[in-house]
Amino acid sequence: MNTLQFTTQMKKELWEYKKIFLWIPVTLAILLICAPFISLLLNDVSSGHWLTRFERISGLTHSEEFSQIAFGFISVLFLPFVIISGIIQLYYFIACLFDERRDLSIMFWRSLPVSDAMTIGVKLLVGALILPAIFLIAATGVVLVFLMMIVILSIILSLGYDISLWQLWANSDVIWHLFTSWGSLLPYSLWMFPIYAWLMFVSAFAKKAPFLWAVLPIIIVLLVESFFVSYFDLHTRFFAQTLMDYFTISHNALEIYANQHTSITVMPFNVMKDKISIVAILFGAGLMYGAYWLRVNKNH
Numbered sequence: 001m002n003t004l005q006f007t008t009q010m011k012k013e014l015w016e017y018k019k020i021f022l023w024i025p026v027t028l029a030i031l032l033i034c035a036p037f038i039s040l041l042l043n044d045v046s047s048g049h050w051l052t053r054f055e056r057i058s059g060l061t062h063s064e065e066f067s068q069i070a071f072g073f074i075s076v077l078f079l080p081f082v083i084i085s086g087i088i089q090l091y092y093f094i095a096c097l098f099d100e101r102r103d104l105s106i107m108f109w110r111s112l113p114v115s116d117a118m119t120i121g122v123k124l125l126v127g128a129l130i131l132p133a134i135f136l137i138a139a140t141g142v143v144l145v146f147l148m149m150i151v152i153l154s155i156i157l158s159l160g161y162d163i164s165l166w167q168l169w170a171n172s173d174v175i176w177h178l179f180t181s182w183g184s185l186l187p188y189s190l191w192m193f194p195i196y197a198w199l200m201f202v203s204a205f206a207k208k209a210p211f212l213w214a215v216l217p218i219i220i221v222l223l224v225e226s227f228f229v230s231y232f233d234l235h236t237r238f239f240a241q242t243l244m245d246y247f248t249i250s251h252n253a254l255e256i257y258a259n260q261h262t263s264i265t266v267m268p269f270n271v272m273k274d275k276i277s278i279v280a281i282l283f284g285a286g287l288m289y290g291a292y293w294l295r296v297n298k299n300h
Contacts, residue, residue, distance in 0.1 A: 025138035
């Protein structure tokens with residue numbers, strides 16, 4: 001594989017979607033950083049309630065309890081980035097092959113000495129890993145900014161109010177929580193791979209309205225299955241149950257990890273790792289080959 005061609009393709013994708021890949025996570029990060037200051041301006045901070053809360057936190061005797069609080073704090077900061085990143089991923093995958101056919105730029109890109117296989121692979125890599133990684137970088141930056149604020153606040157509390165939070169922060173495992181949050185990216189991408197592959201296949205196939213082409217076939221299959229199940233008085237709905245089992249996380253699974261005394265920090269990683277299916281990955285690989293075949297053979 002030509003490294004220069006690969007990096008050029010990566011830069012091309014990032015440049016084409018620069019507005020959503022760069023400005024959305026940056027804007028979201030700025031809003032989250034400014035949110036506490038806006039809250040302070042809108043609320044009365046002179047009543048001393050905040051001081052009582054910090055005194056209660058400093059009285060925690062179990063560092064594990066405070067570590068869970070720190071993990072919850074990081075999760076709350078990461079959650080908006082994860083949700084918006086997921087929405088943008090869906091948009092990117094459904095548009096990445098359709099847009100270049102709609103504006104006929106595919107003629108220019110295919111005239112370059114870059115294989116269609118590399119183009120498809122780069123688009124998959126960008127959408128599945130690079131895009132969420134950019135949002136995770138922004139989320140990590142927000143966490144680091146808040147940690148700097150917390151250090152300054154801890155200095156003020158220890159010097160001005162004789163409230164020490166240093167021991168609790170030393171045992172909060174913040175760096176480990178950040179590491180495990182990043183570690184969940186790969187199993188999440190493998191879990192969602194069939195969706196990414198389906199959207200890319202539709203993006204390469206649809207002449208108009210790729211979103212409808214992505215959604216309507218699934219809805220039609222579920223409706224037809226529901227009709228046959230009701231009409232013939234069958235007991236199971238294969239497609240609906242398969243989708244439900246694959247894309248949902250049952251409460252029983254969470255209870256199993258809790259009973260195994262699995263750390264709450266690594267629980268998201270373990271849950272998503274166990275959702276990965278070889279059959280689903282092979283199905284996704286078939287759809288990816290279909291997207292490649294359409295790009296090569298379809299009359300654009």
